[in-house]
Amino acid sequence: MAFENLTDKLTKVFKNLRSKGRLTEDDVKVALKEVKLALLEADVNYKVVKTFIKSVEERAVGTEVLEGLNPGQAVIKIVNEELTNVLGSETVELKFEPGQAITVIMLCGLQGAGKTTTAAKLAGKFIQKGKKPLLVALDVYRPAAIKQLQVNGEKQGVDVFSMGDNVKPVEIAKASIEYAKNNKHNVVIFDTAGRLHIDEELMNELVEIKKNVDVHKTLLVVDAMIGQDSVNVASDFNQRIGIDGLILSKMDGDTRGGAALSIKSVTGVPILYVGMGEKLSDLEQFYPDRMANRILGMGDVLTLIDKVMAETEEIDKDKEKDMMARLKKGKFDFNDYLESMNQMKKMGGLSSMLGLMPNLGISKDDLEGAIDEKQIKQMEAIVLSMTKKERANPKLLNPQRKHRIAKGAGVDISVVNRFIKQFEQTQKMMKQMPGLMGGKKRHGFGGGFRMPF
């Protein structure tokens, strides 16, 4: 599969490796080969990838592998940290000019990047912050671009300044500042026409605007789906006009968005916002760590690792002891079953949980066939259809009760029978193997996590 999850790949690579202690050069090399592919598939620029991999390699060799992680995961951890580092360690807020002074923001970018939509979204955001923004229509080339801004402005309840499409953008920009002063606007947003970074004439136009008007922030709007060319675009815009920040649009698609890393690497400017939808409210703050995960194609795996750890600590120790004792005696009832179900749900479902277990060497693909989450829901429905007494004392379940439960759970009686039989077998098994549960010190993600059957 082309877009296999990086974690899956690394799991496969390290299936037979159980090296402990420090990461060897070979460990790192093998893992980073996969990371390189993942980054390239995510559209990070080739040259950026090369440099990045090199710096990770230097850092990773010799690093200690934490208890509970395999070498692949250890490398991922470092890669992820480095990625977050490059992307910006924290969320950056757009700074306004002090007091009632006007902040002038100019949006620029290629055609179709989403400048006009973003301009209106920004204006909406600023209103929420108590500002009085003014949108200025500087795209005098694309048919109906002005109209588009006007319509969007109206939806947001923001004033739109335009002078039609027969006046030079520089002149419109100058006039708009006067207008803003007279009408007590304190943020002015220039929506400029889309242009190619190699279009001399149009790039000059932006330079002219900056010469004639005090532009405080020049923001580059980039389509998150852009490929290798992102470096050319960003560095040209930065060199010619100078940019202060980046907005990534169309992040609600399924692109991995490697351009974020490329652009950050070549320009160093912070990523301020991401466009997450077509609604005018869909402009979100940028979170470097989330982006790092996305680029690596690990979805929320790292977040899940954190979650598991947090949950593990949270579990009530007494309750756990109590349950363990009951388990040893084989007194595992349906209440315990429900309890462990709930615990698992809190941690994000069974397949994602198992995918996270270290050293299991199973990939998500394997899991999907083996465990049917639907079936688990069915079992839950069956338990929930039981009375409290029945849950505590499975022996009560006679055919009549079973029929009632089947109806309640919306399943066939045979399903209920099978489930109860399975449950009884599990009970027996637990009685026979007291050594299996408890005793040994559990560590890592395994702690507090029990299989429900």
Next chain:
Amino acid sequence: MEKEKTGFFAKLKNGLNKTRINLLDGLDSVFHGFSEIDDDFYEELEEVLVMADIGVMTTGEIIEEIKTLVKVEHIKKPEDCREYLIDLLAKRLTVDSEGYSFENEKSIIFVIGVNGVGKTTTIGKLAYNFKKDNKKVLIAAADTFRAAATEQLEVWAERVGVTMIGSKEGTDPASVIYDALQSAKAKDMDILLCDTAGRLHNKKNLMEELKKMNRIIDKEFPGIHRENFLVLDASTGQNALNQAKEFKEACDITGIILTKMDGTAKGGIAIAIWQELKIPVKFIGVGEGIEDLQKFDSKSFVKAIFEES
């Protein structure tokens, strides 16, 4: 405000030049910067191909093919690889004349793609081309979502001098398509061009909306020649492959229009898409002017990429 016009051919050549010079830079140093075919050469070649957005997978496949060729044909020098590479890629992208049969019969052209790739502009250019061939052209403005999309298309329709059927923002786009179909029938149009709203391919309901429009066309005009064009921004990275897959799922794509080829992006993703989905590129966009749409000719395209001027 109209930008000053440069001549059509000059512009076209310019657009291609930009594309060419960029790839050439890299490729030339590959083919001429190495004295023998070794791992370093292949690594450099990988870099150039990946940088053209061809993608790691497809690049890997291409390099494997070249390696085999090198063995079978006993190629010794890197520069001799060049011709083989051009052949390899050109062969892959060739569109036969049948791919353009819609130009000679009554056809409905349905234009789809993600946001901001240039669908509306492309429709304007297509309309101009058909009008030049004395076809009776009707445009359906079925982007009823984006603010002022209909107005934008209206400007194009006026420029070209063709009729457009549109509606208010927020109208069901399927109803616009339906109206346009009725009008095309009544007026016996040669070509119906349907513009649609940009939509990300992972939005299920929007893809369903496309299917619905597609069904209506099939139902109202059974048997008519259909073209479903996916418009792709040439600067798009690997996500374009997902786009092509998902849109193909919603309605059978008959061709790709690669826009913004006048920039520095190389549009290499088209090669990856061909490799995996066998969808041909039929047109390329090389500017914002009404004449800036060219038929995609694989040979001159690949040549323009690799050949020295």
